[in-house]
């Protein structure tokens with residue numbers, strides 16, 4: 001039993017509420033990623049689960065057992081810190097054995113577990129070294145080894161890769177994925193603000209928001225599978241946070257709504273169909289249309305339906321894809337990401353076709369209107 | 382410009398170093414050489430002349446006298462004091478650096494303020510207290526004041542040291558099953574060894590030379606420490622300058638040995654404190 005449940009959890013430092021109204025269920029063996037902008041409380045939430053930080057109110061359960069007041073060492077959790085937090089005055093072996101020693105594990109059992117972990121992580125030759133004699137990647141492995149030997153129910157990672165260079169980061173990311181495969185029964189919670197890491201690793205992403213909305217809407221902006229968050233964002237914050245470049249947001253008004261979907265009109269007059277349920281709203285209601293840059297496809301000449309016309313202001317070619325900048329106001333960027341090299345474009349507005357299923361509609365409150373088609377049955381044709 | 386001053390310093394540093402070496406070692410060499418002369422020689426030969434024969438007779442006489450008692454007393458008092466200072470100041474420093482309790486900062490301020498209390502102001506009260514406790518003229522009379530007067534600066538140094546220990550280490554230890562006391566013993570104490578050696582050696586040297594408390598709180602030769610030996614021998618050997626200088630040499634020798642072994646640590650410890658603090 002390694003599931004983690006948070007019920008109505010709240011955290012404040014003095015008068016400042018950092019986390020509000022957190023309801024969350026992490027299943028046995030699930031790989032859960034806490035994602036969000038800097039300062040939103042990802043680390044704080046993780047440290048509350050670890051027991052390093054107190055829970056201001058609400059229930060925290062691990063394996064069904066209430067853990068709010070249980071000592072960190074008795075929660076069956078192990079944590080890997082961003083800066084590794086290896087004990088500098090101990091050898092790699094002693095670092096890994098320290099927790100087991102405190103728990104009065106027999107010596108030969110300690111030796112066995114450290115050997116196995118060292119072998120898995122390929123750090124056997126380093127066991128006698130001090131942390132300062134290791135490279136960043138090796139330290140990271142030792143930190144992970146220290147977590148493994150404790151055979152925890154839950155692994156907690158706080159931005160474990162952010163101190164590594166880009167190439168090593170990708171490599172260690174695979175190793176962490178392998179770790180999850182090797183310990184299928186342990187749950188993992190992984191904090192990052194890197195959405196690529198989150199998309200690559202997660203079974204479930206918990207996207208936290210920051211700012212004033214925390215108190216009115218709760219800290220969790222959305223939780224679900226990576227693709228669910230990507231294709232079916234529940235609100236503008238989630239839609240804008242995931243994806244790079246960010247989703248384009250265009251002001252529209254509702255023309256009509258029925259069981260098939262909604263039809264909206266852009267300020268420049270184009271008509272777009274979106275398969276969402278807008279029947280509660282009356283025609284003329286102001287809405288926001290969301291379209292990801294990669295879903296803005298240059299339309300063949302003569303296409304008239306489902307197009308957005310924009311003037312191309314500048315172009316960036318990266319070889320594998322190109323960005324077309326379609327807005328002259330930096331505050332409301334609008335970008336099209338196209339697969340081909342773009343060397344020159346027409347003078348006037350260019351037409352971009354958008355598939356109805358790639359469009360999102362948000363009401364004045366920032367909430368997404370409910371999608372009519374199911375996310376999983378969606379065709380990506 | 383930078384180039385020139387660099388050249389200048391490259392030249393001037395060794396010159397200044399040699400000069401300073403001369404200033405500090407000449408008096409000491411003078412003491413050592415004179416201590417090997419006979420009393421006769423000091424009257425007849427020039428003051429700066431080398432001894433006619435490097436004789437250790439004066440030393441033998443001193444050692445056969447009560448010198449060893451003084452040495453033993455000093456060693457005893459200073460060992461116990463330094464151990465107590467290290468234990469108390471490191472624990473206090475950990476608490477002040479990391480534990481959250483009311484008046485933490487105020488308490489730290491108060492302790493640091495203790496550094497500016499002139500020692501001699503406390504002399505009479507300490508004397509009266511020692512008498513009242515029945516410790517007067519025992520070796521234990523010195524330990525209390527020695528520990529107490531050394532604590533402010535020791536706690537100050539070690540608190541700065543322990544503030545630099547990353548918080549994550551403490552949290553990792555917490556997850557590994559340590560309580561506050563084990564976190565202190567297994568993480569903070571070992572990680573502060575440079576600071577702790579500084580505190581131990583620095584206080585050891587200060588106390589080794591301490592005269593005033595020793596003079597006021599003890600009276601019989603059986604309970605007196607080395608700094609008083611010179612004083613006592615002066616009475617005993619009247620104007621026998623070579624013998625007195627033999628006592629001086631013998632008292633300084635342990636310090637020189639300790640310093641030679643520990644100087645790297647002292648310097649490192651002080652640098653670490655000052656650079657990061």
Ligand SMILES: Nc1ncnc2c1ncn2[C@@H]1O[C@H](COP(=O)(O)OP(=O)(O)OP(=O)(O)O)[C@@H](O)[C@H]1O
Nearest residue numbers: 013018036037038039040041042043044045192193
């Ligand atoms: N001990 C503390 N006392 C007061 N405020 C704190 C404390 N720890 C964290 N905070 C505040 O809580 C908020 C969340 O901090 P936290 O470190 O959890 O953010 P984070 O999401 O991990 O950010 P980052 O991505 O930068 O690591 C921040 O606004 C921070 O200032």
Ligand SMILES: [Mg+2]
Nearest residue numbers: 042043044158
């Ligand atoms: Mg953080």
